[in-house]
Amino acid sequence: MAASGSLTKYRLPPLPTIREIIKLYNLRAEKHLSQNFLLDLKLTDKIVRKSGHLQNAYICEVGPGPGGITRSILNAGAEELLVVEKDTRFIPGLKMLNEASNGKVRIVHGDILTYRMDRSFPGHLRKHWEEEPPNIHIIGNLPFSVSTPLIIKWFEQIANRDGPFKYGRTQMTLTFQKEVAERLTASTRSPQRSRLSIMSQYLCSVKNCFTIPGRAFVPKPEVDVGVVKFTPLIRPQIEQPFKLVEKVVRCVFQFRRKYCHRGVSILFPEEKRLKFTEHMLMSADVDPSLRPTELTIAHFKNLCDVYREMCNQDPNLFDYNFREELRMKKLCFKPEEEEKDLL
Numbered sequence: 492m493a494a495s496g497s498l499t500k501y502r503l504p505p506l507p508t509i510r511e512i513i514k515l516y517n518l519r520a521e522k523h524l525s526q527n528f529l530l531d532l533k534l535t536d537k538i539v540r541k542s543g544h545l546q547n548a549y550i551c552e553v554g555p556g557p558g559g560i561t562r563s564i565l566n567a568g569a570e571e572l573l574v575v576e577k578d579t580r581f582i583p584g585l586k587m588l589n590e591a592s593n594g595k596v597r598i599v600h601g602d603i604l605t606y607r608m609d610r611s612f613p614g615h616l617r618k619h620w621e622e623e624p625p626n627i628h629i630i631g632n633l634p635f636s637v638s639t640p641l642i643i644k645w646f647e648q649i650a651n652r653d654g655p656f657k658y659g660r661t662q663m664t665l666t667f668q669k670e671v672a673e674r675l676t677a678s679t680r681s682p683q684r685s686r687l688s689i690m691s692q693y694l695c696s697v698k699n700c701f702t703i704p705g706r707a708f709v710p711k712p713e714v715d716v717g718v719v720k721f722t723p724l725i726r727p728q729i730e731q732p733f734k735l736v737e738k739v740v741r742c743v744f745q746f747r748r749k750y751c752h753r754g755v756s757i758l759f760p761e762e763k764r765l766k767f768t769e770h771m772l773m774s775a776d777v778d779p780s781l782r783p784t785e786l787t788i789a790h791f792k793n794l795c796d797v798y799r800e801m802c803n804q805d806p807n808l809f810d811y812n813f814r815e816e817l818r819m820k821k822l823c824f825k826p827e828e829e830e831k832d833l834l
């Protein structure tokens with residue numbers, strides 16, 4: 492077996508197949524945990540290849556399950572692999588991979604949504620934000636119910652250079668439901684353009700690498716899956732606090748099919764709504780009759796910059812919450828397209 496740094500390609504010794512591991516440890520996929528396994532090592536190798544050059548890299552794999560992607564990462568020559576898995580049934584199989592790789596796998600039994608990654612890797616890997624990304628990668632095939640809240644949490648950590656981004660511009664390669672992958676990477680005016688497109692693209696360079704058909708998973712999910720790679724930008728396209736950007740983008744996309752002035756208007760209390768909306772759109776140089784999907788990131792940058800100035804002038808403005816106002820008025824609010832458009 493090749494030592495790290497050697498030119499010989501690293502390979503794990505012969506092991507039982509993933510199918511045999513599933514049988515051996517009785518790892519039937521739990522439907523209520525949305526477990527869908529990838530058993531085809533050609534596909535897991537492809538995901539790992541898309542994540543970049545992993546020779547001597549430090550990796551965190553989220554949700555390794557029976558270990559298909561885990562094997563591909565080890566075969567790609569990773570120096571150290573931290574795996575975070577919530578389901579204890581997978582731990583014995585992961586321990587087997589640790590032994591087979593001479594102790595390269597560090598196993599954490601935990602929930603990736605709460606696991607802190609700011610001290611998970613050796614300090615010497617740290618890079619300045621402006622440098623090339625560090626030799627650290629995050630890779631994962633998670634249930635869709637976890638991957639979307641997780642990426643939003645990681646966007647906030649990118650903005651604050653916190654968590655795994657304390658080490659620099661750590662790259663991530665993750666799977667999503669195909670439609671979510673399309674929203675993450677959708678360009679201006681595309682039908683998939685949504686809140687998620689702006690939140691991902693103002694902070695990262697985002698690439699929709701390829702689609703995996705649902706039939707490749709065991710058991711087969713109802714949907715296809717997109718593999719998306721994120722590289723944090725040296726300079727975010729909007730330089731305002733994450734929560735402020737999130738609020739502006741959320742309000743604008745609240746009324747996805749209306750002119751954008753409708754969404755902008757709900758940033759402001761009723762008594763100032765008309766005047767402030769007009770001021771914000773005019774100062775940001777945004778045509779009020781554009782639809783939210785027609786707005787570029789530069790438009791959102793201008794909107795956020797102007798909103799920030801307005802919040803500086805009126806310290807109560809940022810706390811204003813349109814929904815809360817409606818609730819107080821005991822009005823029955825039936826948002827149009829609402830939840831569908833939020834992601």
Ligand SMILES: C[S@@+](CC[C@H](N)C(=O)[O-])C[C@H]1O[C@@H](n2cnc3c(N)ncnc32)[C@H](O)[C@@H]1O
Nearest residue numbers: 527528529554555556576577578602603632634
């Ligand atoms: C879709 S399966 C994929 C398993 C494996 N990576 C594969 O591709 O075959 C998702 C895996 O993530 C794990 N998981 C689910 N939620 C998790 C969480 N919050 N934190 C860590 N692991 C989680 C599940 O137990 C399961 O092993």
